[in-house]
Amino acid sequence: MFGAVIHAPGDVRFEEPPDPTIVEPTDAIVRTVAACVCGSDLWRYRGIAQVPSPTPIGHEFCGVVEAVGDAVSTVEVGDFVVGGFNPSDNTCPLCLKGAHANCINGNHYDGCQAEKIRIPLADGTLLATPGMPDADLIPSILALSDVMCTGWHAAVSAGVGPGKSVAVVGDGAVGLCAVLASVQLGAEVVIAMSRHADRQRVATEFGATHIVADRDEAGIAAVKELTDGIGADCVLECVGTESSRQQAVGCVRDGGNLGLVGVPHGDLPVNELFWRNVGIKGGPAHCRAYLPELLDLVLARKINPGLVFDLELPLAEVAEGYAAMDERRAIKSLLRI
Amino acid sequence: MFGAVIHAPGDVRFEEPPDPTIVEPTDAIVRTVAACVCGSDLWRYRGIAQVPSPTPIGHEFCGVVEAVGDAVSTVEVGDFVVGGFNPSDNTCPLCLKGAHANCINGNHYDGCQAEKIRIPLADGTLLATPGMPDADLIPSILALSDVMCTGWHAAVSAGVGPGKSVAVVGDGAVGLCAVLASVQLGAEVVIAMSRHADRQRVATEFGATHIVADRDEAGIAAVKELTDGIGADCVLECVGTESSRQQAVGCVRDGGNLGLVGVPHGDLPVNELFWRNVGIKGGPAHCRAYLPELLDLVLARKINPGLVFDLELPLAEVAEGYAAMDERRAIKSLLRI
Structure with missing residues (x-):
């Protein structure tokens, strides 16, 4: 064969x-x-x-x-x-x-x-x-x-549910499925972070309520603008690089959760997350x-x-x-x- | 005054x-x-x-x-x-x-x-x-x-609830309150890790179902013995030292949660925890x-x-x-x- x-x-x-x-x-x-x-x-x-x-x-x-x-x-x-x-x-x-x-x-x-x-x-x-x-x-x-199990796992790991605000870092297939999962699980605000028109279209078709094309500090500011100034309840990290993990840490509100499914190629500031009461959970789906x-x-x-x-x-x-x-x-x- | x-x-x-x-x-x-x-x-x-x-x-x-x-x-x-x-x-x-x-x-x-x-x-x-x-x-x-809010926070952060198995690392006042919180929140198995008779007595009075006096590998083995060989669903880390955090990482099952309230004086192996699907959450109560x-x-x-x-x-x-x-x-x- x-x-x-x-x-x-x-x-x-x-x-x-x-x-x-x-x-x-x-x-x-x-x-x-x-x-x-x-x-x-x-x-x-x-x-x-x-x-x-x-x-x-x-x-x-x-x-x-x-x-x-x-x-x-x-x-x-x-x-x-x-x-x-x-x-x-x-x-x-x-x-x-x-x-x-x-x-x-x-x-x-x-x-x-x-x-x-x-x-x-x-x-x-x-x-x-x-x-x-x-x-x-x-x-x-x-x-x-x-990819759909993995996007779902990101959302479940971060505690996505009715009324929650969610930001998704990563617009690959997993990130897009994480958008779909968040919508299906009842999230109220679902922000897809994407700079590519084709992926933005899929995110919108999956039910994303907002698209943020900015990255780094500008991206964090845009997410906060959409979430009462505090950041998203749940941030789904679907890439795994150092910069995408930093983006996720910046976009989550104090007391919120990071759902991690990107294969890790960077560290996380666990002691900063402790003082901010931010939870992290995730892994293979x-x-x-x-x-x-x-x-x-x-x-x-x-x-x-x-x-x-x-x-x-x-x-x-x-x-x-x-x-x-x-x-x-x-x-x-x-x-x- | x-x-x-x-x-x-x-x-x-x-x-x-x-x-x-x-x-x-x-x-x-x-x-x-x-x-x-x-x-x-x-x-x-x-x-x-x-x-x-x-x-x-x-x-x-x-x-x-x-x-x-x-x-x-x-x-x-x-x-x-x-x-x-x-x-x-x-x-x-x-x-x-x-x-x-x-x-x-x-x-x-x-x-x-x-x-x-x-x-x-x-x-x-x-x-x-x-x-x-x-x-x-x-x-x-x-x-x-x-201390009671902090022990409660450890349990809430780790998702303690009915039917769960819990191990508490640390037998200070916060750890003992984490035992009490876990019992109150409906956990089925509550393991207090303590080597001191006076603290063991309080843990038992608070409803701990088991006391484990061993530490390190022997302590981990004792917790696994009580939890189908896999470790506890929820481990409440109420100390914050490098060794107590390692103890907690060793006692939690894959897919379980660490509730952290010990002021951090050590790191956590976030990438190991990723592959094991172990969640961490906690901070000031x-x-x-x-x-x-x-x-x-x-x-x-x-x-x-x-x-x-x-x-x-x-x-x-x-x-x-x-x-x-x-x-x-x-x-x-x-x-x-």
């Missing part, structure tokens, strides 16, 4: 790795229908994270179950499934607390930008749709495998905890996170999918298999 | 500073009935914080209003009052969000270990009891001026937000935080009150005026 392999920064190739097979009785093999490129894949593509040897890449997918191990009981061959990027058994003490990203038996997978993939812990990771979904819903279902509710919302057409895909390519053109995101010609690339 | 003045580390004197007077129309003068020595006062007593010049000291009190400024409307001369250590106007945008410790017009006061004190922002800081309270309730009302509920609980004899006082002295013996706490002969010293 064919799939994407990263060889070095800037070098993603469409190759023919071996077909995956059932290794553990808890595995499933999924024939992908769609996959996509994640902002976090770009860390390696840009040489910020290491690529020690050629590696199949990708952790976002949806598709049809082709085979299951003997111990799998909740999905069957022929089911259309989506799974989060964090495999989880859904039964360990941490999963029972809803902390699926930190499942005691969990790990991570790569290699989902491919025709077929092996999914470990299939029962606790995959969720099947009732029957085959309408074709136009595929992008939104695919978005649940990472508890996908399996959120998937049932989010899948229901997608199937009921109440949320449409698939709008974050503004480039669709056949899997064979995966290299262009990376290049377009790297050069900011696309928000997020969807790969049809 | 007489009161305590700190001159240098280890040197607290009973002296005769000038009587306080109304300076701002929002001020009240309170004739103290009882005051106490705070663990945070010991930072200066021990020379860890600076004493640049002789300073009236103390920020915990209850007493009777002796005079009010023209703008004061919620307390009257003759009222018995308690106030939190963080003056707040109770009307600014941050107070309206419940973030009273960070009141835009707030500040801090010192000099409450004295016969009389000036309280700024009296309307938003003081709370009057309905009539004169029973004498035996004075210690518990006094405890609301800081939002006293005025909590006082109405806590005062009701004390007056209804549902909580008795005054048990943290195990030494009672006349104000003139304030120096001994400090020495006894410094040498760990007392948990907390109450000064009768």
Whole structure:
């Protein structure tokens, strides 16, 4: 079968790795229908994270179950499934607390930008749709495998709810999904911080009440202007760089919360945050905890996170999918298999 | 009038500073009935914080209003009052969000270990009891001026609630009050980490379900043993040192929360906490937000935080009150005026 392999920064190739097979009785093999490129894949593509040897890449997918191990009981061959990027058994003490990203038996997978993939812990990771979904819903279902769960996680971690004011730092796919999550969770004011017209449009379509194009001190001032002069109750940090984290710290009100989902590439001033009574919470998303509710919302057409895909390519053109995101010609690339 | 003045580390004197007077129309003068020595006062007593010049000291009190400024409307001369250590106007945008410790017009006061004190922002800081309270309730009302609000803040900041498991790091008055708060807020498992028999007794009286005397790795293992092997949902850090913060990080489960109220004298591994999805929140307590509920609980004899006082002295013996706490002969010293 064919799939994407990263060889070095800037070098993603469409190759023919071996077909995956059932290794553990808890595995499933999924024939992908769609996959996509994640902002976090770009860390390696840009040489910020290491690529020690050629590696199949990708952790976002949806598709049809082709085979299951003997111990799998909740999905069957022929089911259309989506799974989060964090495999989880859904039964360990941490999963029972809803902390699926930190499942005691969990790990991570790569290699989902491919025709077929092996999914470990299939029962606790995959969720099947009732029957085959309408074709136009595929992008939104695919978005649940990472970016929508991650945006949702930012909002949940920061305590977004009815009546809250929210500012979202980062206008990538995750930031845009964090806007959508905040609106869905009932926030009253949702400020998208974005300088790009295409992303501003998606944020507005997702329900952002305000767009702030300024950054740094001017951006902080603009957010305060919209929040009684004190800053937002909840700030969702969806980038992870030093400057985006500082932006988030500046935009949150005393006593408020930062929801962190950007992979951390900078520190946080924890003692300043202590005196300001600002909470911080976040990390990798508890996908399996959120998937049932989010899948229901997608199937009921109440949320449409698939709008974050503004480039669709056949899997064979995966290299262009990376290049377009790297050069900011696309928000997020969807790969049809 | 007489009161305590700190001159240098280890040197607290009973002296005769000038009587306080109304300076701002929002001020009240309170004739103290009882005051106490705070663990945070010991930072200066021990020379860890600076004493640049002789300073009236103390920020915990209850007493009777002796005079009010023209703008004061919620307390009257003759009222018995308690106030939190963080003056707040109770009307600014941050107070309206419940973030009273960070009141835009707030500040801090010192000099409450004295016969009389000036309280700024009296309307938003003081709370009057309905009539004169029973004498035996004075210690518990006094405890609301800081330690009980601070223990409560640790628990609220960490999301303590019904069914939760809680571990409390620190067995000073604040840690013990954090135990009491956790029990009151409905936690199912409340682990007090304490090596001192007198403090263990108070923790047990406050409703702790378990005592862990071990520290470091052994302490972490003991907490995990009591929490399905994963650590506590909520860990309340009531000390602030490097080692107590590490203890807290080790005792919390992935996806759980640290409630921080110990004045920070160490860092936190925010990136480790990110990957573990552990939230941190805390800081100086939002006293005025909590006082109405806590005062009701004390007056209804549902909580008795005054048990943290195990030494009672006349104000003139304030120096001994400090020495006894410094040498760990007392948990907390109450000064009768």
